[in-house]
Structure formats: structure tokens, C-alpha cells
Amino acid sequence: MKEIIVQKFGGTSVADIEKIKNVAKAIIREKNFGHDVVVVVSAMGHTTDYLVKMAHEITEKPSSREMDMLLSTGEGVSIALLAMALQAQGCPAVSMNAIQVGIMTEKVHSKARIIDIKTDKIKRHLERGEVVVVAGFQGVTEDLEITTLGRGGSDTSAVALAGALSAKRCDIYTDVEGVYTTDPRIVPNASRLGEISYGEMLELARVGANVLHPRAVETAKQYNVPIRVRSTFKLDNPGTLILGVDNMELHRPVTGVASDLSQLRIVVCDVKDNPGTAAILFNGLAIANISVDMIIQSYARKDLNTNDIAFTIDKSDKEQTLRILEKVKAQLDFSNVHVDDKIAKISIVGAGMIDRPGIAAMMFKTLADLDINIKMISTSEIKISCIVAEDKAKEAVEALHKVFNLDCDEIAEVKGDLPDV
Ligand code: ADP
Ligand code: ASP
Ligand code: MG
Numbered sequence: 001m002k003e004i005i006v007q008k009f010g011g012t013s014v015a016d017i018e019k020i021k022n023v024a025k026a027i028i029r030e031k032n033f034g035h036d037v038v039v040v041v042s043a044m045g046h047t048t049d050y051l052v053k054m055a056h057e058i059t060e061k062p063s064s065r066e067m068d069m070l071l072s073t074g075e076g077v078s079i080a081l082l083a084m085a086l087q088a089q090g091c092p093a094v095s096m097n098a099i100q101v102g103i104m105t106e107k108v109h110s111k112a113r114i115i116d117i118k119t120d121k122i123k124r125h126l127e128r129g130e131v132v133v134v135a136g137f138q139g140v141t142e143d144l145e146i147t148t149l150g151r152g153g154s155d156t157s158a159v160a161l162a163g164a165l166s167a168k169r170c171d172i173y174t175d176v177e178g179v180y181t182t183d184p185r186i187v188p189n190a191s192r193l194g195e196i197s198y199g200e201m202l203e204l205a206r207v208g209a210n211v212l213h214p215r216a217v218e219t220a221k222q223y224n225v226p227i228r229v230r231s232t233f234k235l236d237n238p239g240t241l242i243l244g245v246d247n248m249e250l251h252r253p254v255t256g257v258a259s260d261l262s263q264l265r266i267v268v269c270d271v272k273d274n275p276g277t278a279a280i281l282f283n284g285l286a287i288a289n290i291s292v293d294m295i296i297q298s299y300a301r302k303d304l305n306t307n308d309i310a311f312t313i314d315k316s317d318k319e320q321t322l323r324i325l326e327k328v329k330a331q332l333d334f335s336n337v338h339v340d341d342k343i344a345k346i347s348i349v350g351a352g353m354i355d356r357p358g359i360a361a362m363m364f365k366t367l368a369d370l371d372i373n374i375k376m377i378s379t380s381e382i383k384i385s386c387i388v389a390e391d392k393a394k395e396a397v398e399a400l401h402k403v404f405n406l407d408c409d410e411i412a413e414v415k416g417d418l419p420d421v
């Protein structure tokens with residue numbers, strides 16, 4: 001049997017009919033290299049945003065089941081059109097949705113996790129010499145309910161399929177030429193990284209580098225799937241290879257800078273300083289499937305026996321979080337809740353910062369020199385994040401990118417061609 005390559009094309013790559021025809025050419029090119037090809041495709045252009053908008057024109061709070069039913073239709077359109085484009089160019093192809101493939105997920109709407117992927121049907125089509133075009137983003141539960149994997153989730157569909165099929169590689173085709181030291185659309189001086197480890201990419205994706213869905217990187221790490229991020233429009237360019245090797249540029253403490261404007265900060269003021277307070281608060285959020293990112297509890301004021309608990313959540317979870325806080329108010333006896341939705345999370349990521357003191361201090365000084373106030377800080381082994389005012393995000397990213405020597409000319413040495421894997 002031939003080696004399998006999974007190719008994933010994002011929304012911008014299939015935004016119109018001409019682009020779909022072009023994508024078909026990129027698929028046939030890969031097949032002509034002697035591979036079996038499985039393609040995962042997203043909805044065309046801004047289709048998913050448009051579907052979300054229509055739902056909200058009907059009701060402020062659409063049911064999550066119907067939302068998944070609606071959003072999954074976007075990918076249904078692109079798989080059929082892409083399969084037709086392949087057939088029209090003489091390449092046998094078949095489209096399959098998540099039910100037909102058997103992309104099994106847990107029973108959670110809007111952010112379901114994949115549990116299992118059946119591969120028998122796909123393999124039968126491959127044996128017949130067909131390209132299999134699979135709908136990204138969607139899944140199905142045991143009792144045939146349609147689910148979706150969360151915005152940007154087609155990357156995860158592709159990597160999970162590559163893992164299940166033991167593919168040689170998963171190629172993520174997009175509208176930029178690879179993974180850069182920061183978003184190249186915000187900082188034109190950003191540099192393309194030749195390679196990056198799963199660990200660093202996972203942190204970057206989690207803190208806002210939306211070139212890859214974080215769960216796609218998690219899945220790639222778990223199943224050891226090499227990912228190559230590359231341009232749909234410049235097929236000969238090498239892109240960025242993501243694999244297990246840790247940062248080979250350890251002389252550089254920081255590999256990338258990212259900003260995330262999707263969160264807001266909630267401060268619960270004057271909470272009684274008793275054991276169990278945080279448990280009640282965050283348990284309520286956990287039951288509602290609301291992810292909390294940063295948490296800071298202030299020093300308790302002995303005279304009042306109270307403190308403040310601040311945390312960040314996704315903006316889309318705001319209303320539900322406020323409702324939950326209202327429910328636990330009597331138990332926690334806090335005075336009021338303050339919502340700050342004009343924030344940005346700015347992060348630096350790099351395996352090279354391990355055991356290197358002074359990186360956090362340099363980040364804070366860079367922000368201080370720009371008179372940017374830090375509202376919250378969190379760190380992990382290879383990441384430092386600061387919450388700042390939303391309107392300072394661009395300035396902060398540009399300055400950090402420069403201070404940590406990531407501007408184009410300074411990291412030219414990592415721009416070499418990639419080995420094939
Ligand atoms: P697709 O539709 O192909 O899934 P996305 O819009 O989800 O594309 O992801 C590609 C976008 O990710 C780029 O256009 C770029 O603006 C953004 N991006 C953010 N951070 C980075 C980064 N570090 N490197 C490359 N692209 C990035
Ligand atoms: N179409 C979905 C979205 O826009 C999934 C994806 O593009 O990855 O979020
Ligand atoms: Mg994407």
C-alpha cells in the first residue's frame with residue numbers, strides 16, 4: 001500500500017470556485033508524487049461566520065444542538081464542490097461527511113472532542129485509487145447527533161485522521177507560508193520558522209497563534225504525526241515543519257510572540273477568605289464546560305477576611321459566567337463583579353527560556369518602557385503571558401518581537417529548506 005498524506009485546506013484556500021479548482025490541482029500534484037491522498041476541507045471563506053450571524057439574527061441564544069446542525073453544513077458544501085472539481089480534472093474522488101466516515105466524538109455540542117475515527121471506508125476508497133475528501137470540523141456521537149469541534153477545528157480533524165490512518169504527514173495548507181515568529185499579518189517583520197517542536201507550537205497555538213488549532217497540535221504530539229504548515233498559493237515553498245524535536249535554536253530564548261483578543265477578565269470582589277471558596281466558584285464554571293485561563297487570587301486582607309479573585313474566560317462565555325456567579329453569590333458572599341472586556345493577552349513562548357533567568361524581567365521592562373500597564377501575569381515552563389489593555393496589543397507585540405531578536409533579518413539562519421519526512 002502507498003504512503004498516505006493528509007492535506008487540509010482552510011476556508012481562505014477554498015473561498016471561491018477558482019480557488020477550489022486550484023486546490024484540486026494541489027491535490028492531484030500530491031497524488032502524482034505517488035501518495036494516497038486524504039483531504040480535509042473547511043467551509044468556504046467566511047461561511048461559518050455568516051451562518052453564526054444568521055442564527056443570532058433569529059435568537060440571541062440559539063440551542064447548541066441546532067447551532068452544530070447549522071455550522072456543519074458549511075463543510076458539507078465544500079467537500080462536494082471539491083470532489084466535483086477533482087473529478088472534472090480527471091481525478092477519481094469521493095466526498096464524505098463525518099457520519100459517513102465515522103468521526104466519533106463525545107456528546108458535547110460546539111466543542112466536542114474526537115474519541116475515535118473509523119478508517120475502513122476511507123481505506124476502501126483509497127484502494128480504488130480515489131482521493132477521499134472529508135468534511136473538517138464536524139463529528140458524530142454514538143447516537144448519531146451531529147457535533148462540531150470548536151472554531152478552527154478542521155485542523156484537528158485533519159491531524160486526527162492522519163493519526164488514525166498512520167499517515168506519513170499532515171499538511172496544513174493556509175493563506176500564509178508557514179508558522180512565523182508572530183502573526184505576519186500584524187507584524188510584517190515576522191520571520192518564518194523552518195521547524196518548531198510540538199511543545200512550543202502547542203503553547204503558541206494556545207496563546208493565540210491561530211494558524212493551528214491547539215487540539216490539532218496536542219493530537220499530533222500524542223500520535224507522533226509530523227505536521228507541515230504551508231501555503232496553498234505557493235506550493236513549492238517549504239513551509240514549517242512541526243515535529244517532536246525540541247527547539248534547535250536554544251541560543252534564542254524566545255521562539256514566538258502572540259496576542260489573543262478573545263478573552264475578558266472577571267474580578268469577583270471581596271470574596272470571603274474561607275476554604276472551599278475557589279472550589280465553589282470554579283466548579284460551577286466547570287460544570288457548564290466553561291474554560292478558565294488565568295486565575296489570580298489577591299492577598300487576603302486580614303481585617304476584612306476577604307480577597308478578590310480575578311480570572312479570564314473566552315468572551316463568548318460571558319453571559320453564562322455572569323449567570324453562574326449570580327447563582328453562587330449567596331454562598332460566596334462577594335460584594336460585586338467587575339467585567340473588563342477590553343483586554344489582550346500578550347505572550348512570549350520558547351523552550352530556550354527554561355533555566356534562563358531574566359526573560360520575564362525583560363518582558364516586563366519592555367512593556368514598562370512603553371508605559372503599558374500589566375493587569376495579570378501567568379507563566380509556564382516555556383511561556384510568559386501578560387494581560388494588558390486591548391489597544392496596546394500591537395505595540396506590545398512589535399516591541400517584544402524586536403527585543404527578543406525575532407525581526408526578519410535577525411533570524412535569517414532558520415529560514416533554510418526543510419528535509420522531507
Ligand atoms: P485557515 O482558514 O487556513 O484555517 P486561519 O485564518 O485559521 O486559516 O489561520 C491562518 C492565519 O493565522 C494567518 O492568516 C495569520 O494571520 C494567522 N496567524 C496568527 N499567528 C500566526 C503565526 N505565528 N504564524 C503564522 N500565521 C499566524
Ligand atoms: N469552518 C470552521 C470555522 O470557521 C472550522 C475551520 O475552519 O477549521 O471555524
Ligand atoms: Mg484555521
